Amino acid sequence: MLNIVLFGPPGAGKGTQSARLLEKYHLVHLSTGDILRVEIANGTSLGLEAKSIMERGELVPDAVVIGMIKNKIDANPAAAGFIFDGFPRTKAQAAALDDMLAEKSAPIKAMLALEVNDDELMKRLLLRGKDSGRPDDANPEVISRRILEYNNKTAPLIDYYKDQDKFRSVDGIGTVEEIFESLCGVIDGL
Numbered sequence: 001m002l003n004i005v006l007f008g009p010p011g012a013g014k015g016t017q018s019a020r021l022l023e024k025y026h027l028v029h030l031s032t033g034d035i036l037r038v039e040i041a042n043g044t045s046l047g048l049e050a051k052s053i054m055e056r057g058e059l060v061p062d063a064v065v066i067g068m069i070k071n072k073i074d075a076n077p078a079a080a081g082f083i084f085d086g087f088p089r090t091k092a093q094a095a096a097l098d099d100m101l102a103e104k105s106a107p108i109k110a111m112l113a114l115e116v117n118d119d120e121l122m123k124r125l126l127l128r129g130k131d132s133g134r135p136d137d138a139n140p141e142v143i144s145r146r147i148l149e150y151n152n153k154t155a156p157l158i159d160y161y162k163d164q165d166k167f168r169s170v171d172g173i174g175t176v177e178e179i180f181e182s183l184c185g186v187i188d189g190l
């Protein structure tokens, strides 16, 4: 199995690149952000719990997203592999993911980290907010909060994966095609 964590701050391009990667490598895409937005759209109790947290730009509780990911992994027993997008975002989530994959003897092969500076992120997210309809993209304060949450809680995962010798940095500035080629170059060398 090819299990990959696509990593990077909000607006780094994880969703865009995931869509291309899953097509090329026949992987199942697991985006916690997308799953949460479906729950909100469906008005489930989980969605109701997550909505206000997401609108503030904070992280949804670990237990909620860990449970969601576990369900999705169990629902795809024949997958050739998974691209994890927006998950894990905390050390507790990373440890839980390692446990789940250990059960399948299919550990994470690599964490591919898209590197984009804060100014560029703000620019991209405000632009996306104009037509994505995502309330968390429309407000600079919420975007700053998300970047702060990333720096405080999520960026430490770089060391978590470095310690396992799985961290791979990829330049997230350039055309979609250029960045895709860089990602494929790393994956093909794994």
Ligand code: ADP
Residues within 6 Å of the ligand: 009, 010, 011, 032, 033, 034, 036, 053, 054, 055, 057, 058, 059, 060, 061, 062, 065, 085, 086, 087, 088, 089, 093, 136, 146
């Ligand atoms: P982005 O990467 O642009 O922030 P996402 O769609 O990945 O977009 O996430 C949107 C929001 O969903 C986050 O700000 C957070 O509130 C929530 N969320 C998504 N994934 C997680 C996660 N793994 N842990 C906690 N909260 C999450």
